[in-house]
Amino acid sequence: MIIAKPDAQTKTTMYTYSEIDQRIVDERVEQYRDQTRRYLSGDLSEEAFLPLRLQNGLYVQRHAPMLRVAIPYGLLSSQQLRKLSYISRFYDKGYAHFTTRQNIQFNWPKLEQVPDILAELASVQMHAIQTSGNCIRNTTTDPFAGVQEGETADPRPWCEIIRQWSTLHPEFAYLPRKFKIAVTGNSETDRAAVQFHDIGLQLRKNEQGKTGFKVFVGGGLGRTPVIGTVINEFLPWQHLLTYLDAILRVYNQYGRRDNKYKARIKILVKAMGIDTFKAHVEQEWLFLQDGPATLTTKEVDRVTSHFSAPDYSQLPEESETLNRSLASNKGFANWYKRNVSSHKVKGYAAVVVTLKNTGVAPGDITATQMDHIAQLADRYSFGILRITHEQNMVLTDVRKDDLFQLWQELESQSLATPNAGLLTDVICCPGGDFCNLANAKSIPVASAIQQKFEDLDYLHDLGDLSLNISGCMNACAHHHIGNIGILGVDKKGEEFYQIMIGGSAGHDASLGKILGRSISRAEVPDAVSRLLAVYLEQRLENEPFLATYRRIGLTPFKERVYETGH
Amino acid sequence: MKQAIELTTEAQFSWAIAPSEQKAPFQENTLVSPEQLTSVNKEDRWKLGLITSADTPIDSVGELVKDVPVVAINFHAFTDGRGFTLARLLRERLDFTGKIIATGQFLPDQVHYFARCGFSGFVLPDQESVDTSRTSLNAFSEAYQISWDRPEPLFRRM
Numbered sequence: 196m197i198i199a200k201p202d203a204q205t206k207t208t209m210y211t212y213s214e215i216d217q218r219i220v221d222e223r224v225e226q227y228r229d230q231t232r233r234y235l236s237g238d239l240s241e242e243a244f245l246p247l248r249l250q251n252g253l254y255v256q257r258h259a260p261m262l263r264v265a266i267p268y269g270l271l272s273s274q275q276l277r278k279l280s281y282i283s284r285f286y287d288k289g290y291a292h293f294t295t296r297q298n299i300q301f302n303w304p305k306l307e308q309v310p311d312i313l314a315e316l317a318s319v320q321m322h323a324i325q326t327s328g329n330c331i332r333n334t335t336t337d338p339f340a341g342v343q344e345g346e347t348a349d350p351r352p353w354c355e356i357i358r359q360w361s362t363l364h365p366e367f368a369y370l371p372r373k374f375k376i377a378v379t380g381n382s383e384t385d386r387a388a389v390q391f392h393d394i395g396l397q398l399r400k401n402e403q404g405k406t407g408f409k410v411f412v413g414g415g416l417g418r419t420p421v422i423g424t425v426i427n428e429f430l431p432w433q434h435l436l437t438y439l440d441a442i443l444r445v446y447n448q449y450g451r452r453d454n455k456y457k458a459r460i461k462i463l464v465k466a467m468g469i470d471t472f473k474a475h476v477e478q479e480w481l482f483l484q485d486g487p488a489t490l491t492t493k494e495v496d497r498v499t500s501h502f503s504a505p506d507y508s509q510l511p512e513e514s515e516t517l518n519r520s521l522a523s524n525k526g527f528a529n530w531y532k533r534n535v536s537s538h539k540v541k542g543y544a545a546v547v548v549t550l551k552n553t554g555v556a557p558g559d560i561t562a563t564q565m566d567h568i569a570q571l572a573d574r575y576s577f578g579i580l581r582i583t584h585e586q587n588m589v590l591t592d593v594r595k596d597d598l599f600q601l602w603q604e605l606e607s608q609s610l611a612t613p614n615a616g617l618l619t620d621v622i623c624c625p626g627g628d629f630c631n632l633a634n635a636k637s638i639p640v641a642s643a644i645q646q647k648f649e650d651l652d653y654l655h656d657l658g659d660l661s662l663n664i665s666g667c668m669n670a671c672a673h674h675h676i677g678n679i680g681i682l683g684v685d686k687k688g689e690e691f692y693q694i695m696i697g698g699s700a701g702h703d704a705s706l707g708k709i710l711g712r713s714i715s716r717a718e719v720p721d722a723v724s725r726l727l728a729v730y731l732e733q734r735l736e737n738e739p740f741l742a743t744y745r746r747i748g749l750t751p752f753k754e755r756v757y758e759t760g761h
Numbered sequence: 762m763k764q765a766i767e768l769t770t771e772a773q774f775s776w777a778i779a780p781s782e783q784k785a786p787f788q789e790n791t792l793v794s795p796e797q798l799t800s801v802n803k804e805d806r807w808k809l810g811l812i813t814s815a816d817t818p819i820d821s822v823g824e825l826v827k828d829v830p831v832v833a834i835n836f837h838a839f840t841d842g843r844g845f846t847l848a849r850l851l852r853e854r855l856d857f858t859g860k861i862i863a864t865g866q867f868l869p870d871q872v873h874y875f876a877r878c879g880f881s882g883f884v885l886p887d888q889e890s891v892d893t894s895r896t897s898l899n900a901f902s903e904a905y906q907i908s909w910d911r912p913e914p915l916f917r918r919m
């Protein structure tokens with residue numbers, strides 16, 4: 196007779212809340228409900244309510260409040276996506292927006308309904324805790340975590356451990372400025388841009404085969420883009436949380452609070468110098484190291500057990516069905532070429548669903564599309580989805596045999612644009628259409644570029660090319676690390692755009708260089724087309740844009756863009 | 762280890778704050794600045810409390826706090842999160858067992874974070890803030906991290 200162990204857990208492929216996790220989120224909803232009530236009844240001033248709503252992701256923007264909801268490390272179940280769809284229909288205008296930080300934003304919620312929205316979210320184990328404000332934000336990671344070759348270890352359990360540690364951390368809720376942590380498990384390809392975060396963690400193994408982290412500190416974009424510096428080459432995993440506590444404590448004490456543009460940790464690290472900064476951290480760590488916050492095997496195993504591999508079937512590597520469809524359908528083949536990537540399990544593939552249709556704000560998704568994608572995730576990918584920092588979605592575990600059918604279903608919902616990683620897969624912030632801080636609009640620029648470069652053969656020929664557009668120097672769309680970056684600037688009250696090239700978010704991280712004087716909105720598509728012409732003329736065989744730029748430098752591009760009368 | 766939390770209005774607060782220009786001697790139950798406390802004989806300090814701002818580095822008051830039963834941390838702005846670290850270091854590094862009181866500009870809604878970092882008293886502008894603070898203190902029944910009130914993280918207590 197087989198008796199189920201009383202503590203036997205049903206198998207999960209993502210973290211599911213314990214009773215305590217749920218309680219903390221529920222209590223947060225009630226706390227916020229009370230704060231909102233006091234604000235609406237006039238007991239709480241605008242000024243006092245501001246930091247409270249910010250720590251729950253509620254901004255007040257150009258048209259209405261904006262609610263940012265955390266999608267921890269970009270992982271989402273179909274059930275959660277259906278809830279987001281429901282929220283966007285019932286409480287908003289039927290669509291939502293994915294950000295570059297694996298969050299989702301609702302642009303039109305009513306302030307008085309936000310507590311109800313938070314309660315809806317809590318019912319599917321989601322929240323908006325610390326999605327804005329000067330605190331530790333949602334931790335981000337590689338959207339292909341756990342499914343692609345080349346990973347040292349799966350970053351997701353570590354992200355969850357960090358999520359719990361950072362949630363309502365009593366000491367670090369009022370930092371000098373916001374604080375972002377990213378984790379990658381892949382030492383070859385960094386799809387989490389860890390070197391552009393306040394803390395970047397790269398999982399690695401040392402010579403003895405032990406797991407730990409290479410720790411970067413002080414990276415970031417915004418007004419002062421900086422590539423992170425290594426503060427620890429190998430931090431054994433047990434010490435992750437005490438070491439994070441030590442870094443945060445040094446930052447909390449010494450980070451500048453007099454000028455918000457100089458308040459990020461990157462400025463502190465630069466001002467102190469990495470050696471002094473590190474000495475402070477080590478000094479602080481002496482007191483915390485090996486203390487009670489040291490991680491245990493039991494805890495890491497507990498969290499890791501939530502991320503079990505789904506029940507993959509035993510399949511051959513090659514799929515006959517797939518090969519036949521590829522040979523007979525050009526549209527499908529184009530999509531396959533760009534939007535499908537490899538998988539470590541034989542017979543499976545990962546699929547990028549781009550949210551970059553021409554004429555729609557990049558990252559926007561309608562409630563209907565959410566419902567459809569949820570259904571497709573259930574049918575084809577074990578009910579799990581990922582959000583990428585390129586503002587797209589990924590179905591990570593699709594059978595190769597099913598790809599053609601999946602593609603047809605995506606097509607019917609305008610979700611099969613074959614442009615993942617191409618020029619038209621534009622990364623773009625809300626800009627002047629929605630954001631109070633904007634110098635210029637960004638969405639119309641994205642649309643104009645997508646319209647000008649529609650020809651698929653041309654786009655595929657260009658190959659991997661990232662284009663990022665931010666409406667001001669806060670750099671929400673990471674324009675410094677786009678191969679082509681476009682920044683909205685204000686020139687005597689008029690909207691202008693600065694163009695830069697050569698940025699990269701990966702392990703070969705680099706910041707783009709500014710081409711020259713800024714140009715008007717109407718001139719932007721033509722300028723992009725001139726940049727591309729230089730590339731196509733100069734590239735060597737199989738050389739991507741970035742490599743050509745690195746080889747030939749800025750000048751040929753610059754000369755062409757500012758050349759007159761042709 | 763855990764102390765009863767006292768919430769008081771400014772009017773009820775039993776300690777006086779010495780004006781900055783005042784010189785020793787001070788009356789019993791007066792909060793004095795680090796400079797003022799330095800000028801008081803060691804054996805007379807137990808009647809007084811220390812008041813210092815949230816941005817004070819722990820090292821500059823490490824010696825002084827040994828002689829007093831109360832440290833008040835004064836906030837010039839509720840955004841000054843240095844006060845949280847200061848309280849934890851007083852408790853966890855210097856083993857300060859007296860009272861730590863928050864004064865000045867902070868929000869009643871922050872009180873649960875303060876209490877977790879080692880504060881045991883709060884001086885608030887009015888009765889309404891006292892009531893809000895009490896709600897805030899009871900807002901959460903669990904916490905993940907170690908802090909003064911929970912020396913072990915949740916994962917070691919499960």
Ligand code: HEM
Binds near residue numbers: 293295417629630672
């Ligand atoms: C419309 C409302 C928004 C406002 C008011 C806003 C505001 C800001 C500000 C002020 C900063 C600079 C902070 C600093 O450097 O200290 C910033 C940075 C950032 N924002 Fe936004 N943002 C908004 C929407 C978005 C969206 C939609 C995205 C994603 C597409 C986004 C992603 C980011 C990222 C990734 C950064 C980090 C840059 C860095 O590392 O310094 N934001 N935002």
Ligand code: SF4
Binds near residue numbers: 633670671
């Ligand atoms: S980059 Fe500027 S304009 Fe764009 S969303 Fe961020 S703050 Fe707004």
